[in-house]
Amino acid sequence: MTLEKDLIQIRRHLHQFPELSQEEFETTKFIASQLLKSGIKVRPTILETGVFADIEGTHPGPTIAIRADIDALPIQEQTNLPYRSRIPGKMHACGHDFHTAAVLGAAYLLKAEQAELRGKIRLIFQPAEEYGAGAQKVLRDGQLKDVDAIIGLHNKPDLPVGTVGIKSGPLMAAVDRFKVVIKGKGAHAALPQNGHDPITASAQLITALQTIVSRSISPLESAVVSVTRIEGGNTWNVLPETVTIEGTIRTFDPEVRTQVKERFYALTEQITGAFSSKAAIDWFEGPPPLMNHAAVAEAAWVAAEQYGLKVIEPELSTAGEDFAYYLQHIPGVFAFFGTNGDEDWHHPSFTVDETALIEAAYFLYHSAKELLLQQTAITKIKWVNRV
Numbered sequence: 001m002t003l004e005k006d007l008i009q010i011r012r013h014l015h016q017f018p019e020l021s022q023e024e025f026e027t028t029k030f031i032a033s034q035l036l037k038s039g040i041k042v043r044p045t046i047l048e049t050g051v052f053a054d055i056e057g058t059h060p061g062p063t064i065a066i067r068a069d070i071d072a073l074p075i076q077e078q079t080n081l082p083y084r085s086r087i088p089g090k091m092h093a094c095g096h097d098f099h100t101a102a103v104l105g106a107a108y109l110l111k112a113e114q115a116e117l118r119g120k121i122r123l124i125f126q127p128a129e130e131y132g133a134g135a136q137k138v139l140r141d142g143q144l145k146d147v148d149a150i151i152g153l154h155n156k157p158d159l160p161v162g163t164v165g166i167k168s169g170p171l172m173a174a175v176d177r178f179k180v181v182i183k184g185k186g187a188h189a190a191l192p193q194n195g196h197d198p199i200t201a202s203a204q205l206i207t208a209l210q211t212i213v214s215r216s217i218s219p220l221e222s223a224v225v226s227v228t229r230i231e232g233g234n235t236w237n238v239l240p241e242t243v244t245i246e247g248t249i250r251t252f253d254p255e256v257r258t259q260v261k262e263r264f265y266a267l268t269e270q271i272t273g274a275f276s277s278k279a280a281i282d283w284f285e286g287p288p289p290l291m292n293h294a295a296v297a298e299a300a301w302v303a304a305e306q307y308g309l310k311v312i313e314p315e316l317s318t319a320g321e322d323f324a325y326y327l328q329h330i331p332g333v334f335a336f337f338g339t340n341g342d343e344d345w346h347h348p349s350f351t352v353d354e355t356a357l358i359e360a361a362y363f364l365y366h367s368a369k370e371l372l373l374q375q376t377a378i379t380k381i382k383w384v385n386r387v
Contacts, residue, residue, distance in 0.1 A: 004358040007105045010034065011357060012083040014097035018072030018090040021131035024049040027070050031125050034104055038111055045141055051125040052143045055110050061119025062148035064371045066364050067323065068103035069096045069129035078348035093350045095155040095339065098357060100125060102153070105361025110368060119372045122147055132175070132286050135322040139329065149296050150332035151367050152323045153360060157341025161356040164363060165314025165336035166301045168294035173250035174257050175286035175320030180268055184277040186241040198243040199232055201275035206245065208267050216263045223260050224250040224318050250318040252289045290324035293331035299374050300333045303366035309359065319345065337363065
């Protein structure tokens with residue numbers, strides 16, 4: 001078989017047997033077996049899922065990590081693919097099967113040139129990206145302690161095959177989640193004066209929260225505040241005691257992130273108080289903004305063009321990605337790779353164009369080699385490794 005056919009076969013196997021965050025046990029075994037068959041040394045880990053491996057060259061040089069995420073989503077697949085998910089209610093609807101196969105492809109290519117490599121390649125097959133905690137577990141496990149730079153990619157359905165999006169600076173948003181329980185006082189719907197209606201309070205709050213973006217954030221900055229769930233009451237003629245709202249906030253700048261949170265708390269407390277209700281806020285801080293480093297992004301850009309890919313500067317994405325945690329510790333780049341799909345991430349009919357798979361593998365391979373060669377580009381980055 002050719003490498004392209006091998007990678008397609010690997011990706012289809014993974015697609016048929018998706019596993020959710022922190023449950024990637026069979027996926028872990030499969031990846032490890034593929035590496036060991038190729039003679040690639042698997043590293044020890046205390047994590048239950050995820051695979052880490054090294055390809056060490058015979059010449060001294062930096063250590064460059066290549067990362068893939070391996071988990072799936074709790075989504076029922078709605079494609080007619082012959083290799084669609086065999087696990088009810090679980091699906092690789094974000095293309096992590098594509099990422100895993102692409103990194104395996106890059107690993108095979110780099111292994112074949114191991115004797116010529118100047119430095120070391122660290123392979124990171126990360127669990128629990130969708131859960132938002134996988135990258136932090138990898139960091140705590142020490143898998144990036146001696147790494148000088150890291151590369152990752154994500155399939156991009158709205159980009160054509162053969163196109164890669166690379167930029168320095170912000171690429172993806174910080175992700176925060178909120179849950180607010182508004183407690184009022186229940187009453188008969190015909191006698192609202194006897195209660196404190198949390199539904200009215202929640203309606204006013206939801207409307208007011210939209211003013212955070214329109215009136216509290218500079219027009220030159222960006223943020224998203226989305227209320228995605230509201231629950232309250234259980235019948236038509238009773239004012240309930242409580243209403244719960246949940247949602248998400250996305251930002252690209254740490255100062256804006258702080259500003260939005262402060263304004264959110266102020267509006268929630270003041271508006272619910274105005275309706276004689278009380279609010280209990282749970283705030284769940286997710287990954288920070290994903291900030292690519294200029295020198296590493298430039299090396300990946302050069303590698304992509306030399307390989308023959310069309311390189312563009314992509315639009316910012318308000319989606320989140322826990323690869324951002326790595327970039328708080330070491331320099332790196334995260335790229336968008338065109339897969340020409342019909343549906344976007346997390347859709348039950350999500351697909352990728354498999355002709356992009358071999359190109360993604362070669363992009364990672366060439367980018368890693370470029371970074372191994374450009375030791376000066378890495379050492380010039382004034383960055384303290386805080387892993």
